[in-house]
Amino acid sequence: MSDQMLTTALELNSREGDFNISYIPNAPRNCFNPSFPIIHIKLKQEHNAWLQIVRTDSSDKKLQKFIDTNLELHPFYTLEQDFYDAPLWYYTLFSKPLTYWTAHTYAVKIDNQNKTIKIIGGIKWGFRLAYFPIKPQMILPSSLDTNDWQVDVEVFKQALVGYKID
Incomplete structure (x- = not known):
């Protein structure tokens, strides 16, 4: 996906991170x-990985x-x-797996x-599915703060046994 296709850009700050975010709220039919939304995030500060936790109201x-991870x-x-x-979720007009x-x-x-992981900063984003409008509605990117990290780190700790998380 080229940045030429990504139509909207914004800058957000979170903790120590200066995030440059490009996104398409609704990807074209040929994608x-x-x-569904597409997002591309760049960061000025030094980092070498990304973690992502997803929450839904799926049954x-x-x-x-x-x-949300690559198994490898x-x-x-x-x-x-x-x-x-x-992201992509299959749905029909009258059957939506989540909202x-x-x-x-x-x-x-x-x-x-040294078995340490330092958080640089984070972004919240996503989408909503409703009966109307029919297409997914993007949840626009916003900055995460220390309170968000304190909740999410408990989930990551279970997957990062042996690492100290700052």
């Missing part, structure tokens, strides 16, 4: 996630709160400098030698 308990990198979403995401999907996306710095 693999038509009508499936396993999908109500989960670490668990629990990390990516070890790249930039963060990209394009909201909210992500807390954190830039972190991992020190594998």
Whole structure:
């Protein structure tokens, strides 16, 4: 996904991070996630990984709160400098598996030698599904704060056994 397609950009500050965010509220029909949001996040500060926790109101308990991850990198979403995401959930006009999907996306710095993870900052974003409007409605990106991290870190601690999280 090129930045040329990403139509809206904004800057947000969170903790120590200066985030540059580009997004499309509703992806075009020719994308693999038509009508759902696409996001690209860059960060000026030094970091080497991203963590993301997702919350939904799905009837499936396993999908109500989960670490969004690549199985090979668990629990990390990516070890790249930039963060990209394009969620997709299948639904019909009269059958929606959830009404909201909210992500807390954190830039972190991992020190594998000393087994520490430092939070740089985070962004909240996502989408809502309703009967009207028919298309998913993006939850616009906003900054996360220390209180958000204190709640989310308890979930990450279970997946990061042996690491000290700052």
